[in-house]
Amino acid sequence: MKPERQAERSVEMTLGQLRKLDAPAAPSQPTPLTLEDLYRAHRMRLIRLAILLVDEQATAEDVVQEAFAGLYRNWGKLRDGAAAVGYLRTAVVNGSRSVLRRRKTAREYNPPHQVNARSAESLAMLSAEHQAVVGALGQLPPRQREVLVLRYYGGLTEAEIAEATGISKGTVKSTASRALEALQQILNASR
Template sequence: MGEQHGVERTVERTLGHLRALDSEPEPAPDRPLTLEDLYRQHRMRLVRLAILLVDEPATAEDVVQEAFTGLYRNWGKLRDARAAVGYLRTAVVNGSRSVLRRRKTAREYQPPHQADARSAESLAMLSAEHQAVVAALGELPRRQREVLVLRYYGDLSEAEISEATGVSRGTVKSTASRALDALQKILGVG
């Protein structure tokens, strides 16, 4: 169990480092939030989230653009700005899943895509240890990668991850544990 905590701390440091690099200032609450505000404030972070899930910047951009298009179509049905951010996050996760499903079908049982499509700037800012963790995340099954990325990069709670992925909180918890075990083996820790 102690070895898993070591891997968890390593993943948390790596994705927390990326999250800190991606932090965007919060808007001044002097007027109601608009779709344009949401786009300006959250687009890049959502693109980076999608890159961690699909490994291709161009595809990640498309996924996020589709999420914002869906938000635009449903703008009148939202409760508030917090609901809009949750909608976007869920749409990015679901859009990334769709991309991966289509890839799998198109490749017909070829090995999984390797995680190597990070931006030059973000990769250069990572230590060798962080780069190894990001590469290892790319080797995990889709759901395990989603749960760890949403937890440690998205800084979401189990309940928020459950909502974004459409699985129960118990499944989130057990998936995270299995993912950390798998990372421990991939990274050769312990």
């Protein structure tokens, strides 16, 4: 198996497992109609998405809270209920980017420190191989991590990833390819 394909399979299995763990229960109503319904149905999945992007649970929760606050402020401007989930996903990606930019700026002035704030439950539910993949994801550049997380955890198409991240579909494809190559190198180096 090609190294790139092996990395893709590892990412797909790991983030697919997380997606199954976070899958919302079958809705009792077709589409959430209120902000409270949206919060109940999507909060945990959005937090997991943010954790995979910013690698810190408390910060991820803040990003998601800000996304919901932004949705509340713009609730009257939404074209339909389905657009709310897309709005939230985009807001989480953009909020995560802002956090990473601020973190980078802060690190220029202070020596960086490693904090792994993942919950014990989330790591305990993953095998050692899956933990290695999640650790390797944390070593990728932010855009590469975003694309892989949105693809394999978020289950988004290239077009949806392009929309959520504000980059072209071609850039999504090339970024994913480079990310999988880099991930395979990280995984091989850790073995």
